[in-house]
Amino acid sequence: MLDAIDLKIIEELKKNARAPLKEISARVSLSVPAVGERIRKIEKKGYIKQYTAILNTDLFDNQYLFFCLITTTEKDSSIDQALRQFSQKHPELLECHRLLGEYEYILKICLSSSREIESFLISLRREIGIEKSVTFTVLSSFF
Numbered sequence: 001m002l003d004a005i006d007l008k009i010i011e012e013l014k015k016n017a018r019a020p021l022k023e024i025s026a027r028v029s030l031s032v033p034a035v036g037e038r039i040r041k042i043e044k045k046g047y048i049k050q051y052t053a054i055l056n057t058d059l060f061d062n063q064y065l066f067f068c069l070i071t072t073t074e075k076d077s078s079i080d081q082a083l084r085q086f087s088q089k090h091p092e093l094l095e096c097h098r099l100l101g102e103y104e105y106i107l108k109i110c111l112s113s114s115r116e117i118e119s120f121l122i123s124l125r126r127e128i129g130i131e132k133s134v135t136f137t138v139l140s141s142f143f
Contacts, residue, residue: 002047005030009038010047017051055110065110065138066117069103073129079104082128092120103134 002010008028012019025035042048072079080098083105087093095108111117117135124130 002042006038006042006047009035010042013039013048063110063112064114064117065108065141066135067138068107068109068121068124068133068135069099070105070107070124070128070133071103071131072105073131079128086124086127090120090123092116103132 005028009024012024012027021032021035021039025032028035030038083096087096092109092111093107094110097106098104099106109117109120111120114137121130121133121135124133
């Protein structure tokens with residue numbers, strides 16, 4: 001079970017997972033060794049699945065961010081595994097989340113052109129089986 005200090009540490013890691021322990025310890029009012037030990041325990045218990053980098057797509061040449069809402073033709077748990085396998089072959093698929101509502105999944109995709117999103121969606125339809133989809137192009141992000 002996490003206590004209030006563990007939750008503060010997690011909040012600091014969410015802001016910057018590469019923050020020095022000294023900086024985190026100052027913010028949560030614990031010693032550096034105590035913070036390091038708490039982080040190890042939080043990781044060991046599985047509260048933190050992984051550390052990732054949030055890329056600034058504006059700095060990459062011709063990179064566009066898309067969100068795609070999809071509903072699949074199949075309605076069983078095999079779709080989750082199929083999407084995981086699809087993502088391993090398509091690194092441009094950055095995130096996939098299961099939803100409640102009209103659409104079943106939302107995908108976050110980074111590609112260099114509308115032609116590439118078309119090709120990506122064709123592959124997705126062929127490999128996963130899509131009943132319906134709607135795709136949005138991100139114009140800008142502010143946080």
